[in-house]
Amino acid sequence: MVQFTNILFAKVHKISRKYLRAGFRDNLKIYVQGGPGGNGLPKFGGVGGNGGNVIAVAKDGVSLDDVYKQNKSKRHIAKGGRHASHNFILGPPGEDLHIEVPVGVSLITELGKKLGELNNEGEEVMVAKGGAGGHAKNGFLGTRGQAYHVRLDLKLIADIGLVGFPNAGKSTLLKAISQAKPKIASYPFTTVKPNLGILTYKDHRQISMADLPGLIEGAHANRGMGHQFLKHIERTKLILMVVDINGFQLSPQYAHRSCMETVMLLTKELEMYNEELLLKPSMILINKMDSEGAFEKFQEMREHLKNPLDFFKNYPNELRPTKHLKFCDIVPISAKEHPEDVEYVKERLRNLLDVLTELQENEEVDKSDEVYNEARNVLSERGPALI
Structure with missing residues (x-):
């Protein structure tokens, strides 16, 4: 007693x-x-x-x-x-x-x-x-x-802005690729404030990367982190989308979304906030490739990304964007388990930013489609193309 x-x-x-x-x-x-x-x-x-x-x-x-x-x-x-x-x-x-x-x-x-x-x-x-x-x-x-x-x-000024739903692995990537020390755990909304990391290279080149609080469906309407997150993307040079190959489910009240559905919904949120964000150069990282069945899911994902609008048309208007991000590079990684993947991403990001700077200085290349195609071509020359 x-x-x-x-x-x-x-x-x-x-x-x-x-x-x-x-x-x-x-x-x-x-x-x-x-x-x-x-x-x-x-x-x-x-x-x-x-x-x-x-x-x-x-x-x-x-x-x-x-x-x-x-x-x-x-x-x-x-x-x-x-x-x-x-x-x-x-x-x-x-x-x-x-x-x-x-x-x-x-x-x-x-x-x-x-x-x-x-x-x-x-x-x-x-x-x-x-x-x-x-x-x-x-x-x-x-x-x-x-x-x-x-x-x-x-509004944060960074070279690269990380976009992704909660628990996609953005904080893990930032910690592995830079000197930042973000809070990491296996539950949504671990990141409650922006983290800024600096990618440092052997020749002392530095690139800034911002990991911002995870989006949820309806962020454009100020749900969840809402505008507190989205406004920071406006001043970045490059959008780096990070998605989980196994998809995402915020809670039992939300539907489970596949990896491709995650891309669709993230794109929708960016478009609803400011459709000009979809004109920004972008790269996508397919994370957690160490999980079971990941390779087969990635092959299917890669096919969908060749023409995303064909995939989007099967969904209602409130979920599907009218345009899509044109990814200059698609990279499958395991940020937590394979350190060599992180080093590869680090080099690809540097190459892409360098290419984009060169293209922007060329007055003849002023259309987003031309910049996108040129960037992909140059990237494929500087390293193995994954798409």
Whole structure:
């Protein structure tokens, strides 16, 4: 009885879910206010100093979490201009306030007006202009600076963006191919925040790869991770789709999807969010090829990928995309069991990015179909073609 009582009233130790609270922010709302202008001096025609401006500056290595920690009140107010006086007929202007923000941030007002975006180190955008100093035309009274709330919206800038349903093996691949240390487990939604890995080569070449939270059906309608994931794909150079050869089932409430159905649904989600994403160069990795019967499934998969729209037409409109991603390369791998597969993928990714850069510099090749065909041709020359 005593033992039972001890068990009944024992202190329950909750499993820490700190990883859900900590870490990555991809948007932050702040208040910005330009400094007020100083008053003029009517007696001597003195002019007040202009208020300081609030300026956002892009800086590598800064996160939105850093922006929040630097000023937890989230109120960024520039200094006001000084009044004109007997000693200072021209009042000194207020000091500008500079806010360091991550590269890749867009700045948007509450009314939806885009003030600008910062895609390179050192770029600046004035987000709130200071008020004018007092002078004869405004009755020598300084005016207020601009003041409003601004949303900082971050879209990751990476060379490669990983796309796939939960538990497809994206995090395993990223860990094996780079120095990233993503959380890995055998249940869906292991990745709850973006992970960025760097692929480093012997000649010191570096390529960035982002593993983003897994999509689910309906992500375009903001289900699951929804737009928190999809917006990050827009600034990648290459989409790397990772699918499980055995298909995927999120839970008993969802239907089991075959590997090809997974490709169809992922393509649909990308199309519904922004159909221009389907014009991006892409590669597909068929993962978990060490499982039983994988080779036979891959042969069938490869045939379907020769003309995906023929496969898609057997499904209702809400599931099938109207277009398809044109994969420049199809690679069967076992990211967990075969390290040599990972090295092969690493080289193919580098070759593909190099080819795409060469083609984009060629003004004669400006159509996506031509880029796709040229990329496949060059890749086949640089290594064994798998399709």
